[in-house]
Amino acid sequence: MENSAEWLEWDVARAREWLVVPRPGDDKYSRGVLGVFTGSHDYPGAAVLGVEAAMRTGVGMVRYTGPSSVRQLVLARRPEIVGVGGRVQAWLIGSGMTSSRRTLILGGELAQATAQGVPTVLDAGALDLVHEARGSVVLTPHYRELAEVLAETDRRAGHAAGKARAEHGSPPTAAEIAARPALWAVRAAEQLGATVLLKGSVTYIAGPDGARFTVSGIPSWLATAGTGDVLGGILGALLATRHSTIAQDAAAIAPIAATAVLVHALAARRASQGGPIVALDVAEAVPATIAAMLAGD
Known part of the structure; x- marks a missing residue:
């Protein structure tokens, strides 16, 4: 691992501190409301998977405000979601969409x-x-997507791009990011001013404040369609449940993101039992995974 001394491997003991167990006086609002704007005519399943994962992670309510045609599929799978806008404590945006x-x-x-x-x-x-978002942001790219984001950032810089290249060089290719993921997760977090969750067999979580976490041992069976949408739902739910903590300390974003990755990986391991899985299997394994984590298993 590149610059391994700077990276902390995230584990269950650390992650447990970021999981929220509802108290007797809680209601669906105090437990967190997640807004979800995902899916498209071409990829409606992304919305279904993300919402499924979010609901199973322990959020109080999900408001789905994506395309109306997709909303019907989401409601058919999860009738407890709310299909109209309103106040939310966190957003999940973009899964299954094409810019x-x-x-x-x-x-x-x-x-x-x-x-x-x-x-x-x-x-x-x-x-x-x-570049437009306000508040704390987590990006969840794989190597190719991060290369595209950094290239777009370079184009937006326009006349200032020369300075950026002098400091960081030209935007990296996907192959360069894959070869040095730790380096580029950190650089991207610094350049974009956001927490970067760079997905891979070892996932790197880098915050703009200097946070550096890794999650390794991720099952290779997770390399299948839709599992990234499940991760997005888990992460969105955890942000919503911890919205008050984040409001007091934006540095909480990175450990919450690392916790989401670990929940995702452990749910995949639980669902797989060493064999093939599909994305919905992972989402369905989330409640038992969280229960085991809370019990210290």
């Missing part, structure tokens, strides 16, 4: 969500919104 196919109306709706200043997960087709 190149963003309409003006959709762009305006996404801008309204990211302007609210609550903790926000930007995934897939919303990664480019890091």
Whole structure:
């Protein structure tokens, strides 16, 4: 591992501190409300998987405000979600979306969500919104997506790009990021001013404040369609349940992100038992995984 002395391997003992158990006086609002704006005509399943994972992670309520055609599929799977807008404590945005196919109306709706200043997960087709988002942001790219975000950042810099290149060099390719993920997770967090969760067999979580966490031992069976959408749902839910903590200390974002990755990995291991899995298997294993983590297993 590159610069291994600077990175802390996240484990169950540390993660347990960031899992929230409801108290007798809690209600669905105090437990956290997650806004979800995900899915598209081409990839509706991303919304279904993200919402499924979020509900199983312990959030009090999910408000789904994505495309109306997708909303019907989400409601069919999870009738307890709320399909209208309202106050939220965190956002999950972009899973199953494509930035190149963003309409003006959709762009305006996404801008309204990211302007609210609550903790926000930007995934897939919303990664480019890091430059507009207010509040604490977590990006969840894989190598190719991070290369695209950094290239777009370089283009946006315009006349200032020369200075950026002098400090960091030209934007990296996906292959360069894959070869040195620790380095580029840190650089991306510094350049973008956001927490970067760089997905891989070892996942690197780097915060703009200097936080450096890794989660290793991630099952290779997770390399299948839709599991990233499940991770987004877990992360969004944990941000919503910890919204008051984040409001007091934005540095809480990185350990919460690391906890989400660990929950995701352990749920995959529980679901797999050494064999193949699909994304929904991982989401369904989340409650038992969290229970085991809370018990110190």
